[in-house]
Amino acid sequence: xxxxxxxxxxxxxxGLYALFALGLSLVFGIMRLVNLAHGDLIVxxxxxxxxxxxxxxxxxxxxxxxxxxxxxxxxxxxxRLVLNRVLGPDILPPLLVTFGLSVVLQNxxxxxxxxxxxxxxxxxxxxxxxxVGPISLGVMPLLTFGSAILVTLALQFVFxxxxxxxxxxxxxxxxxxxxxxxxxxxxxxxxxxxxxMVVVTIAALYLGTRANFDPTTGPARLIYAFEAVIIGxxxxxxxxxxxxxxxxxxxxxxxxxxxxxxxLAGHVAFLVVLLxxxxxxxxxxxx
Amino acid sequence: xxxxxxxxxxxxxxxxxxxxxxDITLSEGETVxxxxxxxxxxxxxxxxxxxxxxxxxxxxxxxxxxxxxxxxDEIMALGIAVVPEGRKLFPSLSVEENxxxxxxxxxxxxxxxxxxxYGLFPILKERRHxxxxxxxxxxxxxxxxxxALMSNPRVLLxxxxxxxxxxxxxxxxxxxxPQIRETGASVVVVEQDVGQAMKVADRVYCMMEGRxxxxxxxxxxSREAIHDAYFGAAA
Ligand SMILES: Nc1ncnc2c1ncn2[C@@H]1O[C@H](COP(=O)(O)OP(=O)(O)O)[C@@H](O)[C@H]1O
Ligand SMILES: [Mg+2]
Numbered sequence: 108x109x110x111x112x113x114x115x116x117x118x119x120x121x122g123l124y125a126l127f128a129l130g131l132s133l134v135f136g137i138m139r140l141v142n143l144a145h146g147d148l149i150v151x152x153x154x155x156x157x158x159x160x161x162x163x164x165x166x167x168x169x170x171x172x173x174x175x176x177x178x179x180x181x182x183x184x185x186x187r188l189v190l191n192r193v194l195g196p197d198i199l200p201p202l203l204v205t206f207g208l209s210v211v212l213q214n215x216x217x218x219x220x221x222x223x224x225x226x227x228x229x230x231x232x233x234x235x236x237x238x239v240g241p242i243s244l245g246v247m248p249l250l251t252f253g254s255a256i257l258v259t260l261a262l263q264f265v266f267x268x269x270x271x272x273x274x275x276x277x278x279x280x281x282x283x284x285x286x287x288x289x290x291x292x293x294x295x296x297x298x299x300x301x302x303x304m305v306v307v308t309i310a311a312l313y314l315g316t317r318a319n320f321d322p323t324t325g326p327a328r329l330i331y332a333f334e335a336v337i338i339g340x341x342x343x344x345x346x347x348x349x350x351x352x353x354x355x356x357x358x359x360x361x362x363x364x365x366x367x368x369x370x371l372a373g374h375v376a377f378l379v380v381l382l383x384x385x386x387x388x389x390x391x392x393x394x
Numbered sequence: 395x396x397x398x399x400x401x402x403x404x405x406x407x408x409x410x411x412x413x414x415x416x417d418i419t420l421s422e423g424e425t426v427x428x429x430x431x432x433x434x435x436x437x438x439x440x441x442x443x444x445x446x447x448x449x450x451x452x453x454x455x456x457x458x459x460x461x462x463x464x465x466x467d468e469i470m471a472l473g474i475a476v477v478p479e480g481r482k483l484f485p486s487l488s489v490e491e492n493x494x495x496x497x498x499x500x501x502x503x504x505x506x507x508x509x510x511x512y513g514l515f516p517i518l519k520e521r522r523h524x525x526x527x528x529x530x531x532x533x534x535x536x537x538x539x540x541x542a543l544m545s546n547p548r549v550l551l552x553x554x555x556x557x558x559x560x561x562x563x564x565x566x567x568x569x570x571x572p573q574i575r576e577t578g579a580s581v582v583v584v585e586q587d588v589g590q591a592m593k594v595a596d597r598v599y600c601m602m603e604g605r606x607x608x609x610x611x612x613x614x615x616s617r618e619a620i621h622d623a624y625f626g627a628a629a
Contacts, residue, residue: 270498276486277495284482286466287444287475288541289499 112242113363114356119244121355122252123317125348126310127328128335129258130303136342137279137299138194143205146329147212148304152178152311153320154220157227167229171312175305182304186297194296209325216322227315251313258306259348265302266344275299279342334377340387349388353380395458397422397580398443398474398549403453403462405438405604412438414604420549425571425581427595429588431624434601436584437479440553443582444476445469456549471500475547479554479584481538483526490522492537496544504546505577511540514570532563539567543574550574553584568594588620600624 131145142148152174159170189208193200235246266272274295278285282292314320314328334354339346354373361372380388396419405413412435420426428436441447443454445466454462461469470476475496483492493511512519515536521529526537535555542550556564564587571594575581585591591598592612600608600623608615608623 270494273487273491273494274498276491277484277498280484280486281482283446283466284478284484285495287446287470287478288495289467289470289545290495291465291467 110360110363113359115242115244116248117356117359118352119248119252119355120359121348121352122248122255123310123313123351124331124335124354125255125351126251126258126306126313128332128339128347128351129255129262129344130306130310131329131332132336132339132342132344132347133262133306134299134303135336136344137275138296139198139279140190140194140201141198141205142190142303143202143329144209144212144325145205145307145332146325146327147209147216148178148181148325149307149311149314149328150216150320150322150325151181151212152304152308153227153315154216154225156308156312156315157225160227167227167312167316170227171308174308174311178304178308179301182307183297183301186300187293190300191293191296213322213325220322222321222323224319224321225315226319227312229316233316247313247316251317254309254313255348255351258309259344262302262306262344271295271298331373334373338377338380338387340389340391342391343387343389346387346389350380396420397424397457398582399455400439400443401453401455403439403442403449405435405442405447405449407438412604413442416601416604416606418599418606418609420580420582423575423578423580424596425575425583425594427591427598428582428584428601429586429591429598429620429624430601431586433603435604436601437553438604439601440476440479440551440582440584443469444474444551467499470545473500473502473545473548475500475542475545475550477535477538477542477550477552477555479557481531481534483534483537483541485525485527487526488523489518489526489529489537492526493518493540493544496541497546500545500547502546506543506546508544511543514543514573515540530563532559532567535559535563535567536570539570539574543579547579550579550581551584552581554586555583556585556587556590564590588624602626 127149131142134140134142155174156167156170159165159173160167189204190201193204232247236243237246266275274290278290278292278295286292331354335350336347338350338353353376357376358369358373362369398420400416400418403413403416416439430436442449445464449462451460451463456472456474493508517533518536518540526534555567568590583591583594595612598612599606600620602623608619
């Protein structure tokens with residue numbers, strides 16, 4: 108029974124990692140851009156929510172709701188003004204620019220909020236739990252996992268059921284031909300990064316209420332996100348969700364065996380999946 | 395006045411010059427063929443008109459407007475649709491989704507819709523949920539033509555639609571052209587197949603090494619003149 112509990116906790120934790128990863132997966136799938144500042148943008152959104160909570164006295168969920176459009180705009184502007192300029196056949200410029208952005212964000216947050224670690228207060232929800240048979244599951248982890256599934260469903264809907272999603276896929280296939288169909292790749296990319304930042308904000312809400320964070324927390328989140336995306340298969344949204352869950356379960360199971368193994372177990376699971384399925388669990392049919 | 399016109403159009407790939415002052419015109423409702431051997435500059439001409447290659451504004455005029463420097467998405471919004479060389483279907487999209495991309499930006503009422511495109515090419519309706527790339531070459535070409543028609547274009551640019559297709563298939567595809575013309579669209583067909591071009595076109599331009607070497611009505615052009623314009627007089 109104790110193992111069932113451990114695995115279930117891992118699955119729920121995996122929801123958080125999936126939330127870290129889905130925005131990264133979306134952006135990579137559409138424009139082959141690896142955003143090294145993704146983790147720092149999650150932390151930025153967490154500070155934004157924290158500010159709204161502490162300055163305006165809002166609840167964390169209402170604060171996140173307000174942060175959503177703000178972060179969408181941040182993503183849109185970032186893509187229009189910076190990232191669109193460095194996208195091209197060479198993958199190095201976007202890597203350098205987003206790496207630079209990561210450093211800038213960490214230092215700016217350090218200046219603005221100091222290096223102290225903070226947490227978004229969530230009141231009674233922090234400790235609330237529901238009994239499921241002999242196991243008790245935290246309400247926040249359950250909400251996190253539910254949100255990860257909803258976000259995956261929503262992204263899947265946008266991707267495969269809307270004109271915007273069609274333009275996303277067409278542009279990802281062939282930007283020149285897409286532009287002959289009237290698509291402006293620069294605006295499609297800006298929409299994509301805007302949407303990715305909406306997902307980032309949801310991830311930030313659960314990151315910030317679950318544990319302490321500080322301005323340097325980002326890069327570690329980026330690694331989990333990367334691993335989830337790669338385990339799932341590049342560009343597959345359900346794959347990314349599955350990837351997050353695998354890392355989450357590996358971590359809790361590893362920690363159960365020996366508390367020092369938590370992080371290591373996640374990375375080992377990543378390597379094992381890569382050994383068995385080098386292209387991830389759900390690779391695209393073509394690339 | 396002509397609907398579409400190039401004036402002293404030049405075209406470059408880096409230092410390499412592919413077009414040397416090309417002048418062509420297309421009137422409302424007219425079908426014009428551009429013929430020429432491989433490497434003559436036909437595709438470069440199409441890319442210049444559709445905006446894939448940016449030009450000086452005055453080098454391309456459409457409906458009295460200088461469009462040479464506009465990006466491709468804005469040119470398509472004005473009503474110039476392209477059937478690109480090599481068909482260029484989107485592999486991640488189904489047949490129907492490929493067709494829908496044609497009216498992603500330009501949504502004007504007109505003769506063409508999913509229903510009428512399926513009427514023109516019934517096989518596409520059967521295959522509409524399959525990936526575009528699962529189709530035969532001829533069927534893919536139908537998707538590419540249908541996709542361009544979905545925007546109800548005023549000008550349709552077709553770049554070598556017969557390329558790599560069997561003669562019977564080419565015949566099937568060109569059988570659709572009378573219906574396309576009836577809707578009033580002006581058409582430019584780029585072809586290496588001179589016979590096919592002569593059959594569909596009101597006027598023909600022959601290109602060689604980046605220049606127009608001959609133009610006129612098919613009935614006014616002798617075989618020898620075309621041969622010389624196509625391969626060079628001395629050859
Ligand atoms: N992307 C390119 N880069 C460099 N040269 C090119 C490119 N595309 C075409 N060319 C050159 O430009 C000339 C005209 O090519 P193109 O317009 O494709 O001819 P056509 O369509 O008549 O076969 C050729 O000499 C070709 O080699
Ligand atoms: Mg060509």
